[in-house]
Amino acid sequence: MNPSSQPRRAQPLEVTEWLNTDHPIELDSLVGKVVVIYAFQMLCPGCVMHGLPQAAKVSRLYPKDEVQVIGLHSVFEHHDVMTVPALKTFVSEYSYNFPIAVDKPADVGPTPITMSNYAMRGTPTVILIDKAGSLRFQRFGQLTDMQIGSYIGRLLTESGSDHQDLSTTGSESDTDGCTSEGCKA
Numbered sequence: 001m002n003p004s005s006q007p008r009r010a011q012p013l014e015v016t017e018w019l020n021t022d023h024p025i026e027l028d029s030l031v032g033k034v035v036v037i038y039a040f041q042m043l044c045p046g047c048v049m050h051g052l053p054q055a056a057k058v059s060r061l062y063p064k065d066e067v068q069v070i071g072l073h074s075v076f077e078h079h080d081v082m083t084v085p086a087l088k089t090f091v092s093e094y095s096y097n098f099p100i101a102v103d104k105p106a107d108v109g110p111t112p113i114t115m116s117n118y119a120m121r122g123t124p125t126v127i128l129i130d131k132a133g134s135l136r137f138q139r140f141g142q143l144t145d146m147q148i149g150s151y152i153g154r155l156l157t158e159s160g161s162d163h164q165d166l167s168t169t170g171s172e173s174d175t176d177g178c179t180s181e182g183c184k185a
Contacts, residue, residue: 007134010035010127013072014104014113017084019091021099027133030068034155035129036148039072039103039115042082042090044123050142051124052096058148059098066156071100074115074123130155 010027018024038055040047059069075082103112121140128137128151137151
């Protein structure tokens, strides 16, 4: 997301199933919290080695009434092996306890609906939504723990229309992740 652009309302998540929650989560119900979404695939090296462990750390570090972490399993390749039963086993094996949504497959093409709606380039992708429900930051690839902590901290201290710049450092092309052309770790 271009940091100089005005924040826009975060689009709803198009989901077929939720793990680690008793009820579906609507982003509108999270207004008042900072929402951190980690889009991932089970077979993405950058997701497994960095993105998901970071999501778990963020989930443990911040109070649940201030920050909501959501995993978004967005499968755009290897559909036959990245099934919901496999995801459930994966989540259990790694002891991830934050809510995880299964991105709804598109009627046409390999890219799931939420991934397409947010124009994600691949996985891992981190999305930050502010307390007002506006999309404030989106980045394909990895962020350091200090970067994500800084961005979340800034969003937590905002009030009303006081929007701080969440500009990135470094080049997105230097990040690890998976695209339709393959994975880079």
